[in-house]
Structure formats: structure tokens, C-alpha cells
Amino acid sequence: MFEFPEIIDIPLAKGIDAGMDWLLTHLDGFFDAVGFIILQVVNGFEAVFLFLPWFILIPLTGLAGWKLVGKWKSGVTFMVMLLLIGSFGYWDLAMRTLALVIASVFFSLLIGIPLGIRMARSDRTQAILQPALDAMQTMPSFVYLIPALMFFGMGKVPAMFATIIYAVPPVIRLTNVGIRTVEREAVEASQAFGATPRQVLWDVQLPLAKPSIMVGVNQTTMMALAMVVMGSMIGAKGLGMEVLIAISRIEVGQGFEAGLSIVILAIIIDRITHSFSEKK
Amino acid sequence: MAESKIQKEPSQDLTAGENRPQVLIKDLWKVFGRDPKRVLKGDLSTKSKEEIQKKTGCIVGMRNINLTIGQGQFYILMGLSGSGKSTLIRNIIRLVNPTAGTIIINGQNVTKMSGEQLLQFRRKTFGMVFQHYGLLPHLTVLDNAAYGLKVRDVPRGERYARAMRTLETVGLKGWEDYYPGSLSGGMQQRVGLARALANDPEILLMDEPFSGLDPLIRRQMQDELVELQEKLQKTIIFVTHDLHEALKLGDRIAIMRNGEVVQEGTPEEIVTHPADDYVQEFVQDASPAKVLTAGSIMEPAKVLLYAWEGPKTALTLLRANKRNAAFVLDKNHKLLGVAKAESLARLLEQEQVPERIPQSSIRVVPTVKEDTILEDMFSIISDNPYPVPVVTGDGRMAGIVTTDQIFESLSPAEGDAHV
Numbered sequence: 001m002f003e004f005p006e007i008i009d010i011p012l013a014k015g016i017d018a019g020m021d022w023l024l025t026h027l028d029g030f031f032d033a034v035g036f037i038i039l040q041v042v043n044g045f046e047a048v049f050l051f052l053p054w055f056i057l058i059p060l061t062g063l064a065g066w067k068l069v070g071k072w073k074s075g076v077t078f079m080v081m082l083l084l085i086g087s088f089g090y091w092d093l094a095m096r097t098l099a100l101v102i103a104s105v106f107f108s109l110l111i112g113i114p115l116g117i118r119m120a121r122s123d124r125t126q127a128i129l130q131p132a133l134d135a136m137q138t139m140p141s142f143v144y145l146i147p148a149l150m151f152f153g154m155g156k157v158p159a160m161f162a163t164i165i166y167a168v169p170p171v172i173r174l175t176n177v178g179i180r181t182v183e184r185e186a187v188e189a190s191q192a193f194g195a196t197p198r199q200v201l202w203d204v205q206l207p208l209a210k211p212s213i214m215v216g217v218n219q220t221t222m223m224a225l226a227m228v229v230m231g232s233m234i235g236a237k238g239l240g241m242e243v244l245i246a247i248s249r250i251e252v253g254q255g256f257e258a259g260l261s262i263v264i265l266a267i268i269i270d271r272i273t274h275s276f277s278e279k280k
Numbered sequence: 281m282a283e284s285k286i287q288k289e290p291s292q293d294l295t296a297g298e299n300r301p302q303v304l305i306k307d308l309w310k311v312f313g314r315d316p317k318r319v320l321k322g323d324l325s326t327k328s329k330e331e332i333q334k335k336t337g338c339i340v341g342m343r344n345i346n347l348t349i350g351q352g353q354f355y356i357l358m359g360l361s362g363s364g365k366s367t368l369i370r371n372i373i374r375l376v377n378p379t380a381g382t383i384i385i386n387g388q389n390v391t392k393m394s395g396e397q398l399l400q401f402r403r404k405t406f407g408m409v410f411q412h413y414g415l416l417p418h419l420t421v422l423d424n425a426a427y428g429l430k431v432r433d434v435p436r437g438e439r440y441a442r443a444m445r446t447l448e449t450v451g452l453k454g455w456e457d458y459y460p461g462s463l464s465g466g467m468q469q470r471v472g473l474a475r476a477l478a479n480d481p482e483i484l485l486m487d488e489p490f491s492g493l494d495p496l497i498r499r500q501m502q503d504e505l506v507e508l509q510e511k512l513q514k515t516i517i518f519v520t521h522d523l524h525e526a527l528k529l530g531d532r533i534a535i536m537r538n539g540e541v542v543q544e545g546t547p548e549e550i551v552t553h554p555a556d557d558y559v560q561e562f563v564q565d566a567s568p569a570k571v572l573t574a575g576s577i578m579e580p581a582k583v584l585l586y587a588w589e590g591p592k593t594a595l596t597l598l599r600a601n602k603r604n605a606a607f608v609l610d611k612n613h614k615l616l617g618v619a620k621a622e623s624l625a626r627l628l629e630q631e632q633v634p635e636r637i638p639q640s641s642i643r644v645v646p647t648v649k650e651d652t653i654l655e656d657m658f659s660i661i662s663d664n665p666y667p668v669p670v671v672t673g674d675g676r677m678a679g680i681v682t683t684d685q686i687f688e689s690l691s692p693a694e695g696d697a698h699v
Contacts, residue, residue, distance in 0.1 A: 185412050193432075208418070
């Protein structure tokens with residue numbers, strides 16, 4: 001009855017497509033370079049995790065659980081959970097997923113913390129970034145996979161690219177909020193003694209914002225883990241791929257094992273990064 | 281410094297006359313909001329705070345402030361919250377930038393300083409103490425106290441040595457390895473004070489430093505600050521909303537309301553001659569006994585005896601003036617005590633009358649200094665039949681205060697009669 005008039009047609013999709021074409025033809029070299037760097041980093045992490053045998057990594061995780069989370073029970077639980085992954089036969093895949101997550105988080109922090117600092121220092125930057133961050137987080141995560149695929153082809157690199165875009169907002173936001181909510185007088189005290197903006201940042205703002213920033217790191221990590229699983233759809237090897245295979249073959253049991261392994265990684269990573277935000 | 285004390289602007293009325301003006305504030309405005317400068321143009325600047333806010337949306341934080349703060353003065357900025365006192369102290373160090381006007385400190389125009397100049401100026405001129413201490417919770421007490429020195433890149437060894445010294449000054453020796461979070465409020469503020477003093481600043485800025493403390497601790501900190509200031513002789517600019525604190529600590533007080541200075545003067549002037557109803561209301565419960573000093577109400581003693589006079593001369597003098605006792609001074613005008621007529625008469629009955637009034641006939645009496653406030657004299661007059669002698673720092677007689685004088689100066693009617 002009341003159909004939307006067809007005359008009103010804003011060609012956003014066409015514009016974006018044209019933009020993509022332009023980027024691909026003119027900035028091809030740039031994307032190659034970025035892709036190369038990303039690949040080197042993730043391969044580095046992967047090499048480390050695949051090199052470390054399970055009988056070393058499991059006790060190490062146990063120790064981390066005990067020392068960082070603060071309870072020996074946590075350490076034991078972590079070890080049992082990792083043994084479970086191994087018993088499913090997913091050890092190597094879990095390590096690949098872990099490497100992807102850690103590499104993505106590495107880049108997310110590299111981008112996110114300086115941006116968060118920028119945002120905290122300028123209301124203007126905040127006004128511009130805030131809606132962009134909202135959009136990045138609400139956009140269905142699959143949407144990032146398409147341009148990632150076009151820029152970098154199949155494999156780990158596009159998966160990480162999409163992951164970084166999806167996972168970076170929390171650390172930017174919480175760095176911004178953390179710095180903005182540092183007690184005003186502590187900052188003023190530093191300034192009153194003639195501290196430069198850099199001294200104020202390193203002596204006062206970052207240390208006092210650390211708990212908040214670490215919450216951001218925790219959230220970014222969890223989102224990266226969720227997205228890395230999606231990344232399997234464009235060819236990143238890991239636990240996510242097993243889930244995909246299980247779906248296509250309708251194998252409930254295998255899907256559950258792979259899914260549970262992801263949950264276990266999530267729990268361990270969450271508890272350990274969470275412990276950083278609790279300590280001062 | 282000493283020779284420059286002479287240069288005194290004739291227009292500046294500095295009660296403590298020897299003080300060289302160190303901080304000059306001229307026509308200072310602070311307007312918060314968009315495009316604040318437009319408020320200062322045309323006749324808008326003469327309108328009330330409310331009218332300006334209604335017309336432009338801008339809030340006037342400070343309006344046309346003019347102050348002169350002398351070197352070594354303990355200067356109080358007093359007012360209720362929102363009166364602009366905290367904005368003013370932050371303008372002096374440019375944590376907040378003024379909208380218009382000039383601030384001149386040590387002859388340098390602070391309002392014109394560029395970023396780097398300002399940093400250097402802050403480093404060598406100021407120490408600041410904050411209401412909520414503004415300490416860094418992740419650093420130890422020692423590192424906190426040394427922070428101002430660290431900012432200036434003072435080498436670690438010297439930094440800690442100096443910080444230790446100031447921690448000792450504020451009574452925190454032995455606490456240097458603790459974290460601020462484990463200290464009480466009073467002790468945290470001592471750390472704040474130590475941090476401000478470690479730089480050996482010329483000017484100490486204190487923004488309601490004791491407002492967050494318990495009354496007993498607050499009084500103790502005030503006393504210690506007074507004591508410290510006697511030693512250090514810094515210029516202190518001190519913000520408070522507490523009149524009693526202002527009267528107790530200040531050499532001069534500026535009372536602010538709605539961003540304006542409504543009265544400026546010594547504590548005594550403000551209590552005895554409040555400029556308007558607002559100040560009147562502020563000071564009405566302030567007892568003059570806390571402000572008036574012995575020096576301000578004393579009068580010269582009419583009859584004085586000198587130790588080298590013989591007892592006979594002394595007695596004659598007393599009888600001629602119909603007194604039965606008088607104060608005795610030595611040749612340097614130092615007060616020795618009181619000699620009574622009856623004990624002088626007893627001397628004359630002796631076989632050998634001494635040439636001078638002997639020490640044994642002179643009774644030592646309690647004395648007060650010129651700056652002793654009346655409140656502190658109550659206990660002396662209550663168990664002393666004589667007027668209270670006022671002596672200078674080196675013990676010379678300056679005048680006397682009688683019980684009648686104290687009561688007269690404390691009665692409100694008398695104060696009005698002076699106006």
C-alpha cells in the first residue's frame with residue numbers, strides 16, 4: 001500500500017563499491033605491505049605456540065593461573081581444561097587460534113591505546129571517534145569479512161584485519177574513559193609542578209587509568225576471540241574451521257568439542273587478563 | 281632581596297609595610313562558555329552574573345579582580361563555594377587561563393607566557409597543595425614528596441635526600457616507604473605539603489588544604505603551618521571557606537562573592553569594619569577576641585619604676601600617683617616585674633636601705649607579646665591582679681592591657697563607636 005518511493009535512491013552501496021575499487025587499484029602496494037607485516041607477526045606467534053610442547057605450556061598456564069588469578073585452584077582448573085582440549089585432538093588448532101587472537105590483540109592495542117589517549121586529550125577527536133566506534137561495534141561482524149577478503153585475499157591476514165576492526169573499540173573507549181576520569185587534582189598537581197604533557201601522561205594519567213585500560217584489554221581480547229572464529233570462514237585455520245566443518249556435515253558431537261575448546265580458551269584468557277585490571 | 285624591599289608602589293596600601301609586592305593581579309576576568317571574550321565587550325560587562333548568563337549562556341567565574349600580594353604574606357582568599365576563589369588560585373598558576381587581565385609575579389607577566397616559559401616558571405616559583413591531596417597512589421610517600429623534583433630532572437640521589445628532609449619537616453619521618461592509601465587524611469595532606477615544599481618554592485598555593493580533615497586534625501595542621509611559616513617566610517596564597525581558619529592564619533584576607541572581591545584587608549579590619557551586609561553576615565559569629573591583639577588595644581603605662589632608682593624615690597613616686605604597685609624596668613627598658621608599695625616601705629624600715637630596688641622585692645608577672653590575641657589573655661587576667669604588661673620580642677616594655685580595656689574592646693557597641 002505505502003511502498004517507499006523508488007525515486008528516492010541514495011546510491012551508498014555503489015559509492016562504497018567504487019571507493020573500494022579505487023583503493024584496490026591505487027593502494028595495492030600499501031595493502032600488500034600491511035598484509036606482510038601482519039602475516040609476519042601472526043606467524044611469529046604461531047611458531048612460538050606450536051614450538052612449545054603441551055607438557056610445558058600446560059604447567060605454565062597453571063602457574064599463571066595460580067600466581068596471577070591468585071588461587072591455586074584456578075591454576076589446577078586451567079590445566080585440566082587445557083588437557084581436555086588436547087584430549088579432543090585440537091591442541092594444534094587451539095594454538096593456531098590462540099596465536100591469531102594474541103596477534104590481533106597486539107595490533108588492536110598498538111592502535112587502540114594511542115587513539116584512546118588522543119581521544120581523551122581532545123573533545124573534538126572524541127566527538128568524531130565516538131559514533132565511528134559505535135558503528136564499528138554494532139555493524140554485523142560478517143560485513144568486515146568482505147572488504148578484508150578484497151584487500152588481502154584468503155587466509156589469516158584478512159581474518160586478523162576484520163578481527164582488529166571488530167575488537168579495537170573497547171580498548172579505545174576504556175583508555176579514553178580511564179584517562180578522563182583520573183582524579184582532576186592529581187593531574188593538576190603534576191601540571192602545577194611544571195610537568196610537560198608527556199610527563200603528566202606517563203606519571204599520572206596512564207598509571208591511574210591502568211585498571212580501566214586493562215578492562216578494555218580484557219574486552220578487546222574476548223571480542224578478538226569471538227571474531228577469530230568467524231575468520232575461519234575466509235580461510236584462517238583454527239578451532240573455528242572445525243565448527244564450520246561440523247556444521248556442514250551436521251556432526252553435533254564434533255561441533256560441540258570444537259565449541260567447548262573455544263569456550264575453554266575464552267575462560268582462561270578472560271581470567272588472566274581480568275587479573276591485570278584488578279591489581280594496581 | 282633586602283634592598284628591593286624599599287621599592288613600594290605608593291598607591292598600594294600594604295599594611296605589612298615592608299612587604300614587596302610579589303603577585304599583582306590586574307583587572308582579571310574569567311568567563312566560562314563559548315566565545316567568552318564577547319562578554320567583556322560593550323556594556324555587557326557591567327551587567328549582573330545572572331543577566332550575562334541569560335543573554336549569552338556564559339558563566340562569569342571571576343569579575344575584574346585586582347589584588348596585590350606582598351612577599352612573605354600569608355594571603356587568604358575566602359568565600360563560599362562558587363565564589364571564584366578556586367578559579368582565582370588556578371589562574372595564578374594558569375591551570376586555568378584567564379579571559380582577560382594580567383597577572384604579574386616577580387615582575388614577569390604570567391598571562392603572556394608561552395607553554396615552555398610557563399613550565400619553567402611553574403617549576404621554580406610554585407608549590408601547590410590541594411584539597412583532596414592530589415597524591416599519586418601508585419608511588420610511595422617518598423616518591424610522592426620527590427615528585428616535583430623528578431619533574432625538574434633533579435638526579436635521584438639529591439631528589440630523595442631533599443624529599444626526606446621535607447618529610448621530616450612535616451613530621452612524616454619513618455613513613456617514606458608507605459603508600460598514600462594506607463595513610464590517614466591528615467598524614468596524606470602532610471605528604472602533599474612536603475611535596476610542595478621540596479621544591480623550595482617562592483610561592484605556596486594552597487587550595488582548601490584542610491577542608492577535608494577532622495576538626496581536631498585541622499586545628500593541629502593550622503598550628504603547624506603557622507609555625508612552619510614563621511621559619512620559612514614564604515608567600516602563601518591560601519583558599520578557604522572557613523572564616524575562623526582565615527582569621528587564624530591570614531595576614532590579609534580577600535573575601536569573594538560571585539566572582540568578585542567584596543572586601544580586602546587585615547583580619548582585624550574585616551571583623552571590625554565589614555564592608556557590606558554579606559561580609560557582616562560572614563563575620564558576625566567571629567569573636568573579636570580571636571582577632572584583636574594586645575598590641576592593638578594596649579596603652580602606655582602611666583607609672584613606671586626603674587631598677588636603679590632607690591626604694592625611697594620609687595615609693596614617693598607611687599604615693600604621688602596614688603598607686604600601690606608599678607612595673608619595674610632595667611636600664612634597657614626590659615621588664616623585670618612588679619614592685620609593691622608595701623614591700624618598698626618594708627625596705628625603708630631596714631637598717632641599711634639598699635641603693636636600688638633589690639630583685640627580691642620585685643615580683644615576676646606573666647607577660648604577653650604584641651601579637652597575642654585577646655582570647656589567649658583571658659587566663660592571664662583571671663588570676664592576676666595587675667594589668668598585663670605587653671613586651672616586645674626582646675623583652676622590652678611596650679605597654680599595658682587592663683581588664684577593663686579587654687572588656688571594652690570586646691563589647692560590640694564600643695566597636696561601632698570607633699567607626
